[in-house]
Amino acid sequence: MTLVWLYLLTFVLFLAIDYVGLSYLIRPVFEREIGHLLLDDLRILPAFFFYAFFIFGVIWFVGAPALSDGKSLLWVFGHAAFLGAMAYGTYEFTSLAVMKDWTWRMIVVDLIWGTVLTGVAMTAGVAVIRAVT
Numbered sequence: 788m789t790l791v792w793l794y795l796l797t798f799v800l801f802l803a804i805d806y807v808g809l810s811y812l813i814r815p816v817f818e819r820e821i822g823h824l825l826l827d828d829l830r831i832l833p834a835f836f837f838y839a840f841f842i843f844g845v846i847w848f849v850g851a852p853a854l855s856d857g858k859s860l861l862w863v864f865g866h867a868a869f870l871g872a873m874a875y876g877t878y879e880f881t882s883l884a885v886m887k888d889w890t891w892r893m894i895v896v897d898l899i900w901g902t903v904l905t906g907v908a909m910t911a912g913v914a915v916i917r918a919v920t
Contacts, residue, residue, distance in 0.1 A: 789854060789916060789920060790850070790851055790854070792916060793846060793850050793851075793912050793913065793916045794842060794843065794846050794850075796912045796916065797842055797845070797846065797850065797908050797909055797911075797912035798838065798839070798842045800907075800908045800911050800912055801842055801904065801905075801908040802838060804904055804907065804908060805838075805904055808904060812896065812900060813896065813897055816892060816893055816896045817893060820889075820890045820892060820893050821886075821888045821889070821890075821893070841874055841905075842908075844870065845870050845871075845905060845908075845909050848866070848870060849863055849866045849867045849909055850863075850909060850912065850913055853913050854913065854916065854917070860910050860914055863906075863909055863910045863913050864906040864907070864909070865906070867905045867908070867909035867910065868902045868903065868906030870905060871901045871902040871903070871904060871905025871906060872898065872901065872902040872905075874901060874905070875897055875898050875900070875901025875902065875905075876898055876901075878897075879893065879894040879897055879898050880894065
């Protein structure tokens with residue numbers, strides 16, 4: 788049951804933090820670079836699938852081992868950030884490879900954001916679960 792709570796908590800934290808980042812950091816950069824390609828309204832279902840699956844993977848590879856083996860929060864942050872860099876990097880570098888208007892500015896901003904976001908959300912989730920159990 789602890790992993791279910793960790794999943795739910797991390798999912799909510801990730802969404803809340805990402806909403807702020809998408810609104811004030813990512814969207815302005817993407818609007819400047821590829822505004823003509825962006826939808827006016829977000830497609831919620833594909834976004835939900837990414838978040839749900841991605842958080843599950845981060846819990847699987849980082850959260851569960853951290854709780855069962857007593858890994859440090861620095862370990863949690865580093866490993867989660869690495870997974871974030873892999874996921875966001877895959878998206879960004881694939882986009883650069885196949886889309887003509889993709890820019891290095893978009894890659895740098897989104898890759899750093901996804902890396903830090905994943906590390907922070909997972910670390911906070913583990914820290915809260917440890918504090919209440």
